Amino acid sequence: AQSVSQHNHHVILSEAASLELGCNYSYGGTVNLFWYVQYPGQHLQLLLKYFSGDPLVKGIKGFEAEFIKSKFSFNLRKPSVQWSDTAEYFCAVIETTDSWGKLQFGAGTQVVVTP
Amino acid sequence: GAGVSQSPSNKVTEKGKDVELRCDPISGHTALYWYRQSLGQGLEFLIYFQGNSAPDKSGLPSDRFSAERTGGSVSTLTIQRTQQEDSAVYLCASSFLSTNLGQGETQYFGPGTRLLVL
Numbered sequence: 047a048q049s050v051s052q053h054n055h056h057v058i059l060s061e062a063a064s065l066e067l068g069c070n071y072s073y074g075g076t077v078n079l080f081w082y083v084q085y086p087g088q089h090l091q092l093l094l095k096y097f098s099g100d101p102l103v104k105g106i107k108g109f110e111a112e113f114i115k116s117k118f119s120f121n122l123r124k125p126s127v128q129w130s131d132t133a134e135y136f137c138a139v140i141e142t143t144d145s146w147g148k149l150q151f152g153a154g155t156q157v158v159v160t161p
Numbered sequence: 162g163a164g165v166s167q168s169p170s171n172k173v174t175e176k177g178k179d180v181e182l183r184c185d186p187i188s189g190h191t192a193l194y195w196y197r198q199s200l201g202q203g204l205e206f207l208i209y210f211q212g213n214s215a216p217d218k219s220g221l222p223s224d225r226f227s228a229e230r231t232g233g234s235v236s237t238l239t240i241q242r243t244q245q246e247d248s249a250v251y252l253c254a255s256s257f258l259s260t261n262l263g264q265g266e267t268q269y270f271g272p273g274t275r276l277l278v279l
Binding site: 080082088089090091092095136138147148149150151152153154 | 192194196203204205206209217220252254256266267268269270271272273
């Protein structure tokens with residue numbers, strides 16, 4: 047069965063530090079990849095997505111992610127975080143043999159940015 | 162524009178009671194999904210609607226769970242004889258229907274219904 051692994055459950059860092067969150071998936075076929083964010087008290091929002099083309103995708107709020115097919119990875123990065131980036135981040139995958147678009151989520155990474 | 166809305170935002174019920182959770186998708190979105198977010202299981206897929214039909218019910222955890230969608234719009238998730246393990250946040254998402262097999266469309270999530278079964 048498909049699984050999505052996020053390497054860290056909790057990350058604490060200071061403002062202006064760089065952030066990288068790891069995501070790996072186990073499916074060997076073609077995938078669509080997403081990062082969603084859930085700010086405190088808010089609902090899930092899309093940060094960025096990869097369907098095809100340039101493996102380096104840029105999203106909102108200065109986030110980017112790189113799809114490395116050979117490593118089954120889709121890591122999220124931000125060069126300099128802000129206090130407002132405190133949130134929970136979810137990696138998600140759609141297996142493209144599944145035309146229904148069912149999202150399979152990782153366990154999430156709680157990110158806390160300290161002033 | 163209006164996003165996905167869900168009601169109620171919070172629901173407290175007693176074990177054994179039935180509950181109904183409602184989802185209003187974004188206008189024009191023909192695909193609708195229910196997910197569940199719980200401490201032990203993370204975010205799990207429950208059911209998918211394409212229009213009013215549900216071609217994928219594979220995530221429903223038991224036959225106490227059912228869902229319907231009417232008019233290609235509003236969806237209701239019903240949990241019968243609720244159990245304490247049903248306590249979770251139930252999320253609804255909607256999207257345009259993918260025209261390309263194997264390519265999903267971006268799903269937009271509602272705020273969720275927080276269900277507590279006592």
